Amino acid sequence: MSSETCPGLDVARAGNIKQAPLSHTGELIDWGYYYVSTPHGQGKTLSVLPRDEAMSQFLATGRVEEEHALRVDKGSPYHSIAYTDSLGQVGAEPVSAFISLSYDDVFSIQFFKNNRKAYWTQNGKVTLTSRISDLHTNYASIMARCRQMDERIYDDAYKTGGKKYAEMCCAVYRQVCAAHKLVSDSEGNLLYMSRENDSGGFINTLDVTYPSQPLFWIYSPTLAKAMLTPILQYAYTGRWNKDWAAHDLGAYPHANGQTYGDGMPVEEAGNMITLLALITRLDGDLEYVRKYWQILTRWADYCYTHGKDPKNQLCTDDFMGTSERNANLAVKATLAVRSYAQLATMLGLDDAASEYSQKSQEMAEYWKANAYTTTGGAHYLLNFGASGTTWSTKYNLIWDQIWDWNLFGEVRTRELVYYRGKILKYGLPLDSRGAGCKSDWVMWTAAMAPSQTTFYQLANPIWKYINETTSRVPVSDNHRADSGNMWMFRARSVLGGYWMKCFTEKLKAGELGTGISSPDAESAHHQGGMRSTKGTYNLGGQAISQPLPGEIYIEDGLKRLNNR
Secondary structure, three states, X not given: OEEEEEOOEEXXXXXXOOOOOOOOOOOOOOOOEEEEXXXXXXXXXXXXXXXXXXXXXXXXXXXOOOOEOOOXXXXXXXXXXXXXXXXXXXXXXXOOOOOXXXXXXXXXXXXXXXXXXXXXXXXXXXXXXXXXXXXHHOHXXXXXXXXXXXHHHHHHHHHHHHHHHHHXXXXXXXXXXXXXXXXXXXXXXXXXXXXXXXXXXXXXXXXXXXXXXXXXXXXXXXXXXXXXXXXXXXXXXXXXXOOOOOOOOEEOOEEOOOOOOOOOHHHHHHHHHHHHHHHXXXXXXXXXXXXXXXXXXXXXXXXXXXXXXXXXXXXXXXXXXXXXXXXXXXXXXXXXXXXXXHHHHXXXXXXXXXXXXXXXXXXXXXXXXXXXXXXXXXXXOOEOOOOOOOOEOOHHHHHHHHHOOOOOHHHHHHHHHHHOOOOEOXXXXXXXXXXXXXXXXXXXXXXXXXXXXXXXXXXHHHHHHHHHOOOOOOOOOEEEOOOOOEEEOOOOHHHHHXXXXXXXXXXXXXXXXXXXXXXXXXXXXXXXXOOOOOOEEEOOOXXXXXXXXXXXXXXXXXXXXXXX
16 A cells, blocks of 8 residues: 655555456456545545554544555555545535545456556556546536536436436446446457456356447447447457357456357347447448448348247346247347348448348248237247247347337237236246346336336336345346345346337437537438437537536537637
8 A cells, every 4th residue: 555646636545566457357356556535635634554543543533644554464454545534614605525536457458368458548648646636626527517417317217207217227327337348459449348247257248238238329329339349350350250249258357259158149140230230320330330241241141040930049038048949039030130131221232131121021920920829818929839828028129119110010019918917016027937027128128118107017116126125236137026136137237228218219309319420411311320410419429408617519510619
């Protein structure tokens, strides 16, 4: 431990004497440095000393004397960084103070044997102490922007789903974002890589990216794309040469290649194509798609050949085991083939667009003929050929609604009616195999609801689970719908799926797009893009209600300065 100072600040730093960044995987890393910082001033102390001594001093005098341990050896008393501040006599006027807590991991991700620093370092040109100094210098404006973003997150969700929905989204926003690390590769490509918390620790798991994306489609399509780039680059460089997309890139923080056995072939191929089609609709970046077109074609062909009636493969719900002839997986494959046709349309490849559109229609007709049953009420089976009493949540149908293809229009209607009779106290179970509730998929399903009443019937039990569960862990995406207790998984990024309702409503209203750089309206329409110049945005591409005093912002496609 040490104490150091930068202009106007007191900074205490702690870290191992021997540093070995990215030396291993697992839950507990032991490299990097932890910082505590505070503006220097009268009445403030920032000390590094034995914990018991710090507590004794504070209890006796209300402060901790300045003391700075430079080294703590194994076997020494447990040390702490202790901060105290005297605010004096507080009257009618409020008095405030703050400290900042920071962590510098030195190197963040190993990307194909190349150790990469966090994006905020600008490839090592910027130090953490300079970032800390910037924070303290611009504290008021930064906090104003944070409050503005907090309000936007709440208001966006409230507008589309009401108070309980807004509270759910606010409860998990930080959890979703914190499960990622932003770096760039040696060519400057952004890589926004997740850690599959509490379920394997894999890095950049594609079927974890898939459910998490709705949050990022709204607030940063750039980050949504940066989740896909690592998997696409893995295939583009020839390191991955299978006919489907990789499941993951390794064990966090080592992104050196898939470690998840045989993977999830139909699942991941379908995930990549559907996600990329949607993101291209949002940002209109056709050159990005062209770069990977040959790879995407191979994956689309795999979905057509092997996804129409899937063999015994794992899908994203792998905790339930393999599932032969899985109906929901076949929906994914069908809509992935249709998404490929949509991408072909954007690229002006009319013959390919027509061919794959017809293939998806063929797959959809086969699906409806083999999945439908009237046993126990009209609905669609868990697996082709299964007992009529089986059922499953067909959350992948959302793509049919988003794009208005209507391949499965009557299927969505029947399924949503059927689900209403299966809802338990704390949510809709994933399927007929038990009471496990995957809340991210429930919220995808709820976004297809034909009315707010049906949406509330599906979504409100999830709010009830979060509010009443006795499982004292970060919000779980897999809880018991009957008891409200966590069943599996916690602190995972998949809860970005809660934003699906918000996203679909904004998409219908034409409210999405970065607003920073956009083609003319005719070009955007021709490309199938959704990018819009209308509205007010900060320089990060986030929509704002009004700019802060002195802020540079974008209004209707033009950069402006707020002189207020």
